Amino acid sequence: MTNPKKRGRGNAPVPEPQGRKVPGAELLSAAQAAVGAAQTAAGQAIDAAQQTAGYAFDAAVRLPPASAQLAAQLPDLVENLSIAVDRLNSTIDRLDRTLALADPVFATYDRLLPRLEAMISLGEDLFGALAKLPGVGLLGRIAGRGGEEPVSEPPPKKRPRR
Numbered sequence: 001m002t003n004p005k006k007r008g009r010g011n012a013p014v015p016e017p018q019g020r021k022v023p024g025a026e027l028l029s030a031a032q033a034a035v036g037a038a039q040t041a042a043g044q045a046i047d048a049a050q051q052t053a054g055y056a057f058d059a060a061v062r063l064p065p066a067s068a069q070l071a072a073q074l075p076d077l078v079e080n081l082s083i084a085v086d087r088l089n090s091t092i093d094r095l096d097r098t099l100a101l102a103d104p105v106f107a108t109y110d111r112l113l114p115r116l117e118a119m120i121s122l123g124e125d126l127f128g129a130l131a132k133l134p135g136v137g138l139l140g141r142i143a144g145r146g147g148e149e150p151v152s153e154p155p156p157k158k159r160p161r162r
Helices: 025-059 065-130 137-143
Strands: none
Touching: 025 065, 065 137
């Protein structure tokens, strides 16, 4: 059983991305922070387990059976925690690779979105300019394309009471 805290993974600072900001970097940094916190917790649990094991022999005679049973299960619990941290590390690695593969798509979106916004703005300006031309409203009503004000329905008539 190894101590993730003593391996040096939990204390290493997360390097800042160079150049432009990668989409999903916030998610990746949050996941890495979660891994760091989990590794720190695992290290503290292992340290506590080792300290408890050091005192276990001295206190074994004085421990009630339930406490002895709990102390016997502690190594398995620490091992399960270590396995969970390793699985979390592999999941973060997989997420990192996925985001690296998706990076060109995000870069394309970043280049495409301003162009689409400009086209939408141009279209709105064009419709605004056309709406100001005389006769466009009549032409729109003849063609059946908007320009008509919705006809409000008269309120329903009240029935006379009998």
